[in-house]
Amino acid sequence: MQLPRPTLTHLRGLAIAAVIANIAIVVTGGAVRLTGSGLGCPTWPRCTEQSFVAHQELGINGAIEFGNRMLTFVVGIVVALCWLAAMRYQPHRRDLRWLSGILVLGVPAQAVMGGLTVLSHLDPWVVGLHFMVSPVLVVVAVVFARHTRETGGPATRTVPAPVRGLAIGTLATTFVVMYVGTIVTGSGPHAGDLTARRNGIDPATISQFHADVVFLLVGLTIGALVAFRATSAPARAQRAALVLLLTEIGQGLVGFVQYFTGLPAVLVGIHLGGATLTVAAATWLVLGTRRLTAPAGTTDVENSADAQVEGAGRLDQFGSPAQPARQPG
Structure with a gap:
């Protein structure tokens, strides 16, 4: 059975979700920093040298840091749905495809920057650059949301x-x-x-x-x-x-x-x-x-x-x- 084609209304809802998700990960990232959990998972991409997930010995700080890492996957799912919907939308909209594609690529870019902050032991300059990726993605998500309210001329x-x-x-x-x-x-x-x-x-x-x-x-x-x-x-x-x-x-x-x-x-x-x-x-x-x-x-x-x-x-x-x-x- 063929799935129905997404409408601009569907794309608009996904775009708003992408804006919210990219703002939410900034807030949770701030919670990691403010609770002293920046090295709750002391390495990357694993949480520890032996495990990809946090364990009891890491305490609440490990849980907070690991939770923020997991939210990255939620953001990834949301922006991936934006991209899939944009690719299936008819008539073809190059602007929607490009904008949603940038959002998809932004997720691994943000994850890598997050990994560098851990590997640098929270060097303040690296942390600052890691943070600045987020407002760029918020801008792209907002532009994407606006484009779903307009035709592609x-x-x-x-x-x-x-x-x-x-x-x-x-x-x-x-x-x-x-x-x-x-x-x-x-x-x-x-x-x-x-x-x-x-x-x-x-x-x-x-x-x-x-x-x-x-x-x-x-x-x-x-x-x-x-x-x-x-x-x-x-x-x-x-x-x-x-x-x-x-x-x-x-x-x-x-x-x-x-x-x-x-x-x-x-x-x-x-x-x-x-x-x-x-x-x-x-x-x-x-x-x-x-x-x-x-x-x-x-x-x-x-x-x-x-x-x-x-x-x-x-x-x-x-x-x-x-x-x-x-x-x-």
Whole structure:
């Protein structure tokens, strides 16, 4: 019996699951670090020299580290289902196949980086690079999710080019904030294991620099929100800017509280999860500045409701208000 072809609705559900899974593994990875379980499984790819699984002698730390490793397989299953659905979807969508393929390849890449962190005995610079793989995969998962709401035609801007550049700059600054955050963590008390070394950077100095970059990010986000409204950008773009700003404010509050309360593990974990949500929101911000148009001779059925809402706010290639697209027939 032949299985039914997946629809964009099926792909959309899998894409959302991929976003959630990639955020979840960041949070559980943070739990490994914050509970001092980074070397709960002291080697890789085995948990010990004799076994692939944790055993009772490794205690709770071994269970936590092994559990995080097992979650990698869950993420792998989710993104593999995304890829299989994208491959079977008709008509063929090269964009969906490429994006889901990158997600599939990201799982072993993340696993290898995780192994290197263990083999390096939690070197803070290696740990930071391991962490930075995750926001890249979150970006790809969010883009994949957005593409399941659109047809596979060419991309057209919905805002003037300088405004789109501002949105892209905001996303780039988000990544700078996250990387500097890994350096802050590498200078602080949460090494993931009592024997792991720190990066030797003064925590107060690097924390101040991190705060400065965060202020820059907030300023860029406010600028994007104002620019979107001034240019009558689509409603979803304006909502994305507002959500990003509120997320940044929440992150800032948690960051200040955790710094002045001695970096309690619970707040650090919340801050870590919020960082991935910030990346997702910043990605959605950029996606609000363009849309994929329906190929010639086809009707964008999946995106028709979106088009009706946003049609009045779209701009044509010359930066002038565009008229809502008429459906064929």
